Amino acid sequence: MATRSAERGRTTRQRLLDAAVTLVPEVGWGGVTTRMVAERAGVAPGVVHYHFASVTDLLVAAGLGFTTALLDGLAAELAARPGIGEGIDWLLGELSQYSGADPASLLVMEMFLASTRLPELRERLGVQIGGFRAVVASWLTAHGYRGDAEAAAALLAASLDGIVLHRALDPGLDPAALAAPLRAMFAAG
Amino acid sequence: MATRSAERGRTTRQRLLDAAVTLVPEVGWGGVTTRMVAERAGVAPGVVHYHFASVTDLLVAAGLGFTTALLDGLAAELAARPGIGEGIDWLLGELSQYSGADPASLLVMEMFLASTRLPELRERLGVQIGGFRAVVASWLTAHGYRGDAEAAAALLAASLDGIVLHRALDPGLDPAALAAPLRAMFAAG
């Protein structure tokens, strides 16, 4: 078998995915071109359409790979926090590394928007977010939250994304300063 | 003077702006082309570059015009609410008309993203948001909020945007269901 070739192909495919992940934040979802990705990945333009049916396919695969890793990491870390207050503080601390203008934030936002025009992407992204919210909700109840944990988890997740969004326009916005009202939300629940 | 011509020019310009506002949500900020806008506005392609230096210039002007009207309207309505609880309930009610996938939500999100690549747009959008936040903060203090009104207003504004963002992926997410934790947030302040 040509296992050597297949292995090389897999690493090339991964390089294309990585290149897409770095390019989307730079030039926007719709601004990524075949030749751009190929150049950044260090391969010939034709390779892109050998490994992916279209540029959009490549972007979808790259984006979903990124969010999977991100959300899985967040969920795992959150589960390890001993209490709700600690968890929120930790989340806000994490958030400080997402300025809203950093590559990760931009990629996620670009995916949100692209998903409104790509049903398949919307479907798969929705499943990921739903799973994350479920984890947060069960974590809240497990640590004594008495209100509607589903609603609280939804609001928490939405607030986090909203904060990132606003930080993009107001770099002076400090997530830590929002801890008080955010903790109040769950203390009262 | 050719006042008749000038007037016709102004309405054409406005038609181009309106066309851009409807197109950005449909095809994305970077997906709007000269001919697309011209066709939707019912004019020849050349007109676009007579009224605007570039397509980007047109999009910036159209987007900022839209957000100005939106934020001014929101601020005015909010100021008329008698109390914090009523204000939040009203805001959440308003929010139900922004599904996250509706043209208005999409346009605003597209502007957020485009602003990361267009310093001028970011600057002017930031000023608008800052102004809105200041209005909300003073409204909060005027109605008895005792905590850090600036932080609370920032979190409130961010939460609202975040909710819209999440509704795009989860249409079943009901803003009204988030009223309890959101009110708790400000009741405790």
Next chain:
DNA sequence: GGTCGACTTGGGCAACTGTCCAAACCCTAC
């Protein structure tokens, strides 16, 4: 050695892009 399959190359294609511009147009002022 030769054969085979997976992968890669670089150029070719039609379609589309933003921008420009000479010419035509409409309306007002003389």
Next chain:
DNA sequence: GTAGGGTTTGGACAGTTGCCCAAGTCGACC
């Protein structure tokens, strides 16, 4: 009527796009 401003037209331009493909490389097997 003529002149002239502001506006509109539709085509031209060079550059870029996504996608395709014949030819090539490479290593594994016989």
